Amino acid sequence: xxxxxxxxxxxxxxxxxxxxxxxxxxxxxxxxxxxxxxxxxxxxxxxxxxxxxxxxxxxxxxxxxxxxxxxxxxxxxxxxxxxxxxxxxxxxxxxxxxxxxxxxxxxxxxxxxxxxxxxxxxxxxxxxxxxxxxxxxxxxxxxxxxxxxxxxxxxxxxxxxxxxxxxxxxxxxxxxxxxxxxxxxxxxxxxxxxxxxxxxxxxxxxxxxxxxxxxxxxxxxxxxxxxxxxxxxx
Amino acid sequence: xxxxxxxxxxxxxxxxxxxxxxxxxxxxxxxxxxxxxxxxxxxxxxxxxxxxxxxxxxxxxxxxxxxxxxxxxxxxxxxxxxxxxxxxxxxxxxxxxxxxxxxxxxxxxxxxxxxxxxxxxxxxxxxxxxxxxxxxxxxxxxxxxxxxxxxxxxxxxxxxxxxxxxxxxxxxxxxxxxxxxxxxxxxxxxxxxxxxxxxxxxxxxxxxxxxxxxxxxxxxxxxxxxxxxxxxxx
Numbered sequence: 001x002x003x004x005x006x007x008x009x010x011x012x013x014x015x016x017x018x019x020x021x022x023x024x025x026x027x028x029x030x031x032x033x034x035x036x037x038x039x040x041x042x043x044x045x046x047x048x049x050x051x052x053x054x055x056x057x058x059x060x061x062x063x064x065x066x067x068x069x070x071x072x073x074x075x076x077x078x079x080x081x082x083x084x085x086x087x088x089x090x091x092x093x094x095x096x097x098x099x100x101x102x103x104x105x106x107x108x109x110x111x112x113x114x115x116x117x118x119x120x121x122x123x124x125x126x127x128x129x130x131x132x133x134x135x136x137x138x139x140x141x142x143x144x145x146x147x148x149x150x151x152x153x154x155x156x157x158x159x160x161x162x163x164x165x166x167x168x169x170x171x172x173x174x175x176x177x178x179x180x181x182x183x184x185x186x187x188x189x190x191x192x193x194x195x196x197x198x199x200x201x202x203x204x205x206x207x208x209x210x211x212x213x214x215x216x217x218x219x220x221x222x223x224x225x226x227x228x229x230x231x232x233x234x
Numbered sequence: 235x236x237x238x239x240x241x242x243x244x245x246x247x248x249x250x251x252x253x254x255x256x257x258x259x260x261x262x263x264x265x266x267x268x269x270x271x272x273x274x275x276x277x278x279x280x281x282x283x284x285x286x287x288x289x290x291x292x293x294x295x296x297x298x299x300x301x302x303x304x305x306x307x308x309x310x311x312x313x314x315x316x317x318x319x320x321x322x323x324x325x326x327x328x329x330x331x332x333x334x335x336x337x338x339x340x341x342x343x344x345x346x347x348x349x350x351x352x353x354x355x356x357x358x359x360x361x362x363x364x365x366x367x368x369x370x371x372x373x374x375x376x377x378x379x380x381x382x383x384x385x386x387x388x389x390x391x392x393x394x395x396x397x398x399x400x401x402x403x404x405x406x407x408x409x410x411x412x413x414x415x416x417x418x419x420x421x422x423x424x425x426x427x428x429x430x431x432x433x434x435x436x437x438x439x440x441x442x443x444x445x446x447x448x449x450x451x452x453x454x455x456x457x458x459x460x461x462x463x464x465x466x467x468x
Contacts, residue, residue, distance in 0.1 A: 068368055073314050127367065
């Protein structure tokens with residue numbers, strides 16, 4: 001699976017969140033980093049080239065800090081320029097059909113404020129409806145958004161978790177299922193193991209085996225519970 | 235009541251809808267026309283001047299054709315630039331508090347497609363949530379949007395109705411109540427009467443009187459129906 005991450009930030013260089021995310025994907029071969037500020041500051045936006053780029057990926061990510069309940073203007077400009085009606089749905093090919101659209105957005109406010117009665121009063125799902133509608137129109141699958149809330153206040157442990165979850169979001173074909181998340185993590189750990197010296201690899205393998213073992217037991221238990229539910233007629 | 239109409243269209247000159255709306259408000263003294271393309275094409279955006287402008291109006295209108303379920307990028311750029319947190323809610327003054335925010339948007343698709351199962355699948359209300367959230371955050375009253383669907387296919391009669399409704403939307407303090415709409419219309423007709431030669435004025439006055447008479451009878455009937463409902467215990 002190939003992923004294109006389209007970043008809309010008016011000043012990427014000064015953003016610690018964007019720097020963190022850039023580092024998180026740096027060694028992932030199947031991910032392409034595509035910041036829009038470079039594109040527009042040089043007035044190099046080439047519509048056909050952008051369209052051509054999009055067709056080469058399976059998962060397309062819009063990544064941005066939330067500005068007034070939407071992306072910064074840059075991404076909208078890119079949408080208005082690149083996503084011509086002909087490209088998206090008028091022509092026979094419907095170039096984006098079957099692809100996935102994901103959103104990675106960072107918030108200045110705690111997530112709990114994004115609900116009725118909270119300071120922001122509306123949910124992230126509601127705010128992102130224009131993107132969901134775009135996905136619908138293009139025949140794309142809209143992924144559950146990846147929301148980073150108050151990155152600046154995160155502990156190092158939370159940041160490490162955020163990093164792994166982010167990598168999972170942009171590279172795991174079935175990122176949203178627990179079993180798949182685990183499978184993906186074991187795969188990542190195995191890749192990481194290769195980079196260790198031989199003597200460390202053995203110890204690391206024991207850790208992986210333990211996780212695998214836990215996963216198997218969990219799957220077995222799940223199966224049993226399902227069987228019992230069926231018998232009870234739930 | 236003073237109204238500021240902020241227009242976001244990448245090419246206003248070629249838009250028949252925008253030309254129509256511009257003409258519709260041309261003689262309304264309390265309305266100020268503020269197209270953003272001029273502002274940005276000359277790189278003359280002066281944040282403080284824009285903020286100063288906003289504080290002088292009671293009703294602020296965002297007017298744009300719907301592009302990918304939102305405004306063209308220009309308005310978002312203006313929001314990102316001008317609506318600083320300090321201006322909108324951080325400082326003591328909360329400069330927009332108590333004002334009204336209205337949306338005038340034109341659609342290429344028939345309105346019936348903007349619902350579940352329709353081509354667009356989402357309602358206008360849903361798509362405009364980012365603006366409603368902005369109004370909420372700024373302490374503004376969010377007005378029911380004014381939607382112009384498929385202007386190009388409108389008959390002349392429909393366009394005339396659209397013109398009057400639009401004028402009502404941007405100038406009538408209580409535009410959304412039937413009784414107020416009528417009151418506003420009679421006022422407009424009286425102003426129009428002044429522009430006629432004396433002999434025509436008399437005939438025109440008869441028309442106004444008739445409308446006024448109808449309005450009075452309607453109000454009386456409404457009152458009676460309400461009385462009956464109360465007695466019946468509805």
